[in-house]
Amino acid sequence: MRTSQRRYALRRRVLFSLPSVLMILFIAGCSKLPDLPSAKVTTVASGLMAPMGIETDWHGNIWVAETGTAHNDGKVVVIVPGSDKNATATYDAIINLSSITNALSxxxxxxxxxxxxxxxxxxxxxxxxxxxxxxxxxxxxxxIDATTLSHEDIGSYVRSLNIVTPNDSHPYNLTKGPGGDIYIADAGANAIIQRKKAGDYSVFAQFPDFPNPTSVGPPYIQRVPTGIIFNGNGFLVSTLTGFPFLKGEAVIYRVSMAGKISVYKKNLTTLTDIAPGNFFGEAVLHFANFGATDFEPNTGSLLLTNGLTTKTIADGLNMPAGLKQTNHKSWYVTSLADGTLLEISYTGGGN
Known part of the structure; x- marks a missing residue:
């Protein structure tokens, strides 16, 4: 290739790559999220028993955890979506999972x-x-009968450390990190537990209480981690906060691989889960607003945040608890109050 041709080819590569580079710089440096198209909320399955977490398998089936009634009657069910996302079939997959009453709460x-x-x-x-x-x-x-399954007593290990007052443990959410280690968000001990293998556990990070700015409730409020995802460099952790569940006090934390905690996004309210969103940010669930005596129905929402600003993908949800991304425009959400599995997806353009 002659020199002039080489220069032309190089110039073409630079010019053609500029839009991608500018987009990356825009996403990295812009604090304002784009306007989101309207979202469609579809009920995929109903009649579930206090549904919580969601997973999907390689066949497109949806696995949902059901809380049970504190009589060791917890379940995992498998939902097979119909071709139109409405006609579904639900099957018991794992039965007789531990379902207990927390001695403190x-x-x-x-x-x-x-x-x-x-x-x-x-x-x-x-x-x-x-x-x-x-x-x-x-x-x-x-x-599958859960009494035949291998199981590890995470709660007893955490309580043996006595790292929170009053002493409590509620292993609640989990994700896989580097090297295959599992990281568990304990909503009772307000900590992240690192599991290298069965029986090999350690406290990876702890979330301190914060002063209660009101005269209602205890003098200090717990953070209560609820969701955790690994983003390639560390973890993002959503928090619910304890009673009185104040508006604007929930935080998404960034946790480094050294266990160092910093604030990723604050001024949120009662968060119950976090999942990948799209290249503009992460998706997070707002459970509900707390009223005079209890959580208010149909005040939950699915949000998108980039750590600086937040926008609503869908609102009017009834106490959403679990979140699973299916693609960058679609998520599954469980409604704890309604006993339903929802699909929330963009109906128009956008990212």
């Missing part, structure tokens, strides 16, 4: 969140981390 703690990893389903239920090989399970097969 009096709340039911059953199957919460799950993690799929190469055919293995990890399930947090009560104090336990269950491990189930579901690589050959098909919807309609006899349900």
């Amino acid at each position: 009096g709340e039911v703690e059953g199957p919460a969140h799950m993690l799929f990893d190469n055919g293995i389903l990890y399930i947090l239920a009560g104090d336990f981390l269950y491990t189930a090989d579901v690589s050959s399970f098909r919807p309609g097969d006899p349900a």
Whole structure:
């Protein structure tokens, strides 16, 4: 190639790459999220028993954790979507999972969140981390009895450390990090627990209480981590906050691989889960606004945040608890109050 041709080819590569470079710089440096197209909310399944966490498998089936009634009757069900996303079939996949009453809060703690990893389903239920090989399970097969599954007592380990007052543990959500380690958000101990393998646990990070600015409730409010994702460099953790569930006090934290905590986004309210969003930011669930005596129905929302600003993808949700991204324009969401699985997706253009 002659010199002039080489220069022309180089100039073409530079010019053609400029839009991509400018877009990357725009996304990295812009604090304002773009306007979002309207979102469509579709009910995929109903009649679920206090549904929480969501996972999807390689066949497109949807696995949902059901909390149970504190009689060791927690479940994982598999939902097979119909071709039109409306006609579905629901099957029991795992039954008799731990479902107990928390001795401190009096709340039911059953199957919460799950993690799929190469055919293995990890399930947090009560104090336990269950491990189930579901690589050959098909919807309609006899349900797996959880009493036959390998399980680890995460809750007893955490309580033995006595790292929170009053002493508590509620293994709630989990994600996989570098080297295959599992990181567990404990909503009772307000900590992230690192699991290298069965029986090999350590406290990776802790979230301190903050002063209660009101005269209602305790003098200090707990952060209560609820969702955790690994973003390639570290973790993002959503928090609910404890009673009185103040508006604007929930925080998304950034946690480095050294366990150092910093604020990613503040001024949010009662967050219950976090998931990838799109290249503009992360998706996060706002559970509900807290009224005079309880959470107010139909005040939840699915949000998109880039750490600086936040926009609403869908609102009017009834106490959403679990979140799973299916693509950069679509998410599955469980409604704890309605007992439904929803699909929320963009109906127009945008990213």
